[in-house]
Amino acid sequence: MNIEDARKYLKMLCEDIPDRSVGSEGNRRAVAFFTELVSSFGWQTETTTLPVMDWQERGADLRIGEQSFDVRVSPYSLGCAVEAPLRSAGTLEELESLAVEGTVLLLHGELTREQLMPKNFVFYNPEEHQRILALLEQKQPTALICATGRNAAVAGGVYPFPLIEDGDFDIPSVFTTEEVGQALLSCAGKTVWLESRSDRIPAFADQVIARKGKNPDRRIVVSAHIDAKKGSPGAIDNATGVVVLLFLAELLKEVHGGIAIELVPFNGEDYYAVPGQMEYLRKNQGRFHTIWLNINLDGVGYKEGKTALSFFNLPESVKMHMDEILARYEGLVEGFPWVQGDHSIFIQQGCPAVAVISQWLLEHLDSQEITHTSKDAPSIVDPHKLVEIAVALKDFLNSLSELN
Secondary structure (H helix, E strand, C coil), X not given: CCHHHHHHHHHHHHHHCXXXXXXXXXXXXXXXXXXXXXXXXXXXXXXXXXXXXXXXEEEEEEEECCEEECCEECCCCCCEEEEEEEEEECCHHHHHHCCCCCCEEEECHHHHCCCCXXXXXXXXXXHHHHHHHHHHHHHCCCEEEEEECCXXXXXXXXXXXCCCCCCCCCCCEEEEEHHHHHHHHCCCCCEEEEEEEEEEEEEEEEEEEEEECCCCXXXXXXXXXXXCCCCCCCXXXXXXXXXXXXXXXXXXXXXXXXXXXXXXXXXXXXXXXXXXXXXXXXXXXXCHHHEEEEEEECCCCECCCCEEEEEECCCHHHHHHHHHHHHHCCCEEECCCCCCCCHHHHHHCCCCEEEEEEHHHHHCCCCCCCCCCCCCCHHHECHHHHHHHHHHHHHHHHHCHHHC
């Protein structure tokens, strides 16, 4: 395990495999790469194949008379070719009062300030989001145009962001900037022509779990999501987390202690249906009490700043060991709590958790313009930090007496 290994693994995950989105061939290659490598270090692996949806789009066109407007296909949307009157709604109250069946509906303003959670998403789904989607399904516009701004905390660095990213929602939709939305508002009542070229493709994805240790009723789960958004190399979101898992697999290959360790490259954090996470929940129903601790890696290794570790409900004895690690490694600091990651699965089930992220990214969650974009490439990663994180976590795990 060294710096060159970090570079090699990043190249494989972000360049040799250009697309790790769920359902893609690249995603399956990435999981196979992980599985083969951790198996070579003596870890037992279990792989579950899950039905998912891949998606392809070929752009969209929007015209009103002779004027064209720039719009983009919403991820996992159905395609369409429609000619219909344009209506608009900017608030929930407006949407509730409008009759929009058979129209193309422009959503803007308060309705589009944050990305709507997928209708079947179980981990975080505000009532307002559910109400908006339910109203749209009841009122049945022919298609949607969603004018959005910036919301890095939920949608990453993409501008504009897709308001709807949901393969379970069947009203065709496109999205565009606030500026285009303002121009379209002046056209309300006019006839629009919208064509969106989008295909849903039945596919499959693999969820792997690597295990080591003697006691399945006393587990530490170290996780990082292996998938990435379409169109993004996904270096710090989250190839770097996977690299640290691979380093830990090598560093802990001789560990045979009383606590079981699971390495879990979740497959689905950047996908509307989170299939790997849902499968993990299903398999662990009634067993989360056996998980002593989750350590989740997401957004680690950014070239600026240190590595932040955020703590959630740690027992005092575990926190003491972690404080010792923070004092020993100059590149690690304690960070403030954040919940936009797979550690939330464990927190919601009552498990203690540690979330590991780049300090710079943590401090710019609401404004960064990197994740989910083409900028998230290996060039923004400091591989030395990945080695430091792996060695520090190895020392932390070894400091827990049950592993010795």
